Amino acid sequence: xxxxxxxxxxxxxxxxxxxxxxEADESLLVQREWRSHMQRRVKEGYRDGIDAGKAVTxxxxxxxxxxxGAEVIINYGQLRGTLSALLSWCHLHDNSSxxxxxxxxxxxxxxxxxxxxxxxxxxxxxxPHVVDxxxxxQDMDLCHVAPAExxxxxxxxxxxxxxxxxxxxxxxxxxxxxxxxxxxxxxxQEHAHPENPSLTWILEQTASLVKQLGVSVDILQHLKQx
Amino acid sequence: xxxxxxxxxxxxxxxxxxxxxxxREGYEEGSSLGMIEGRQHGTLHGAKVGSEIGCYRGFAxxxxxxxxxxxxxxxxxxxxxxxxxxxxxxxxPYDDPTYDRLHEDLxxxxxxxxxxxxxxxxxxxxxISTEGSGLSF
Numbered sequence: 063x064x065x066x067x068x069x070x071x072x073x074x075x076x077x078x079x080x081x082x083x084x085e086a087d088e089s090l091l092v093q094r095e096w097r098s099h100m101q102r103r104v105k106e107g108y109r110d111g112i113d114a115g116k117a118v119t120x121x122x123x124x125x126x127x128x129x130x131g132a133e134v135i136i137n138y139g140q141l142r143g144t145l146s147a148l149l150s151w152c153h154l155h156d157n158s159s160x161x162x163x164x165x166x167x168x169x170x171x172x173x174x175x176x177x178x179x180x181x182x183x184x185x186x187x188x189x190p191h192v193v194d195x196x197x198x199x200q201d202m203d204l205c206h207v208a209p210a211e212x213x214x215x216x217x218x219x220x221x222x223x224x225x226x227x228x229x230x231x232x233x234x235x236x237x238x239x240x241x242x243x244x245x246x247x248x249x250x251q252e253h254a255h256p257e258n259p260s261l262t263w264i265l266e267q268t269a270s271l272v273k274q275l276g277v278s279v280d281i282l283q284h285l286k287q288x
Numbered sequence: 289x290x291x292x293x294x295x296x297x298x299x300x301x302x303x304x305x306x307x308x309x310x311x312r313e314g315y316e317e318g319s320s321l322g323m324i325e326g327r328q329h330g331t332l333h334g335a336k337v338g339s340e341i342g343c344y345r346g347f348a349x350x351x352x353x354x355x356x357x358x359x360x361x362x363x364x365x366x367x368x369x370x371x372x373x374x375x376x377x378x379x380x381p382y383d384d385p386t387y388d389r390l391h392e393d394l395x396x397x398x399x400x401x402x403x404x405x406x407x408x409x410x411x412x413x414x415x416i417s418t419e420g421s422g423l424s425f
Contacts (some may be wrong), residue, residue, distance in 0.1 A: 066313050074348050100303070107314060111311035111318055114315055114318060115319035122330055126327055127331035127334060130327075130330075130334065131335035131338060132382050134338070137342065146343070154409070154410060156312045180335050183331050232425065277354060278353070285346070
């Protein structure tokens with residue numbers, strides 16, 4: 063069991079049976095002092111350890127998250143920029159307000175998609191750790207867990223990477239929200255999320271809009287990667 | 289006396305050991321906490337930049353298509369500025385937070401974009417949903 067957990071367990075037990083006993087053995091007192099001193103040392107060490115560990119990985123995590131965030135969201139930005147270009151084209155050529163309001167609707171839709179994706183990106187990073195589960199299993203005192211401990215530690219890292227890879231794979235290959243919502247690794251608590259327009263639909267609408275404007279669909283070439 | 293010294297050593301060793309054990313556990317915990325926290329912040333910032341750059345890129349590439357094949361002198365000036373803008377955007381490492389000229393290059397791109405827009409005489413309305421620089425003309 064973890065030393066830190068042991069500390070809190072012992073403290074809990076002591077607080078319960080804390081009766082002032084005049085006939086207490088002096089050695090008992092010394093034992094208690096010793097114990098509380100050592101408990102303090104463990105806690106101090108734990109706090110120092112947390113600070114040190116954090117300092118090491120904070121920047122690393124930031125760089126990773128930054129890359130992921132940028133790579134996923136840039137495609138939505140491109141779509142918005144494209145629609146904005148079409149919008150400004152319409153304004154210049156005095157096109158019908160119907161088309162203009164259609165483009166504005168699509169712009170809003172992309173904005174919604176973008177927000178949705180960003181929220182899911184953030185929720186991905188706060189997954190429960192296998193280590194926490196392992197501690198719970200250990201507490202249940204199942205003796206056959208011990209040898210499996212090492213495998214689980216490796217699996218923890220693997221699974222974290224795997225989940226991220228899966229998310230990235232799904233998001234970069236096909237940004238359709240229908241796929242995003244089926245990602246197991248998301249574990250979104252927002253099951254009752256309002257209907258979000260699908261990216262595919264938006265792209266189709268954009269293409270038809272371009273045709274309506276009498277412009278070649280080639281100008282949407284750069285969106286193919288979506 | 290040797291006995292006392294041994295006892296003292298044992299106490300110091302135990303003291304250090306308890307601290308070390310706590311430290312070890314804390315370090316592991318802190319490492320993953322730092323990773324999570326770092327990633328959350330990073331994701332937000334990366335998305336902000338990706339969103340903005342993506343916008344400029346989509347806008348510029350679409351306009352390149354729209355202006356394609358136009359031969360007037362005014363249009364050729366627009367094309368020149370547009371090509372410069374596209375060049376800047378393509379070269380920009382949008383996914384690298386450690387890029388040392390991140391802010392300067394981003395500002396140059398913004399400036400070039402504004403120049404292009406004024407040549408076009410357009411005012412794009414980029415509803416940038418992620419918090420931060422909203423574009424307004």
